[in-house]
Amino acid sequence: MLLRSLVIAVALGFAMFAAMAVESRFTAEPTSHAIFWFANGLPLAVLLRTKTQVWPLAILSAVLGDLSARHWIAGMPLDWAVFQSVTSTLQYGGSAFVLRRFCREFDLLNISHLTAFAAMACLTGLAKIAVVGSGIITLGRPQALIATGGSFPPSL
Numbered sequence: 155m156l157l158r159s160l161v162i163a164v165a166l167g168f169a170m171f172a173a174m175a176v177e178s179r180f181t182a183e184p185t186s187h188a189i190f191w192f193a194n195g196l197p198l199a200v201l202l203r204t205k206t207q208v209w210p211l212a213i214l215s216a217v218l219g220d221l222s223a224r225h226w227i228a229g230m231p232l233d234w235a236v237f238q239s240v241t242s243t244l245q246y247g248g249s250a251f252v253l254r255r256f257c258r259e260f261d262l263l264n265i266s267h268l269t270a271f272a273a274m275a276c277l278t279g280l281a282k283i284a285v286v287g288s289g290i291i292t293l294g295r296p297q298a299l300i301a302t303g304g305s306f307p308p309s310l
Contacts, residue, residue, distance in 0.1 A: 159208045162200060163215035169196050170219030171227075178228035193220065194246045201250035202260045209250075217243055238286070245282045249274040 173193040197216040201209055217239050224235035252274055253260055257267045 155207075159204075159211055162204060162208060163211040166197060166200050166212055167215035167219035170216045171223045174220055174223030175227045178223065194242055197243075198246040198250055201246065202253060206254070209247075213243060213247060216246075241282050241285050244285070245278040248281070249278050 170193055173196055177193055197212065200212050200216075204212065220242060221235050221239040224230045224238055225232055228235075230238065249271075253267075253270055257264075257270055260271075261267050262271065
């Protein structure tokens with residue numbers, strides 16, 4: 155069980171790094187948001203398909219892969235990369251928690267599970283936008299939110 159958990163976590167970390175590296179190429183600026191964001195789906199899928207005992211290691215690995223790609227590939231300042239990685243974790247972790255709570259054996263072919271999944275995606279997406287916007291203002295950089303439509307240029 156421990157070996158399987160480690161393999162899952164390491165694979166997820168590398169997959170997150172690779173997905174973030176690819177997705178950073180689809181943004182207008184190195185630190186802006188992409189329209190297509192596959193990376194958060196990876197840890198969500200792993201969390202929905204594994205036992206909750208694997209979750210802490212899987213989440214840690216996903217955060218490390220996400221953080222390193224944001225900082226070293228996309229060029230985000232470290233503090234902003236940490237903030238974005240944590241908010242992403244809240245997004246896919248929160249979705250996984252609620253979906254697992256209400257849909258014990260999650261199945262995308264079950265219409266009620268699919269409906270719950272879509273609702274959670276909308277709610278956690280909105281929550282992330284609110285948290286990121288608040289974070290920009292709290293970090294003393296509200297001009298970044300207004301000037302770039304939500305992205306965060308490293309120069310600010």
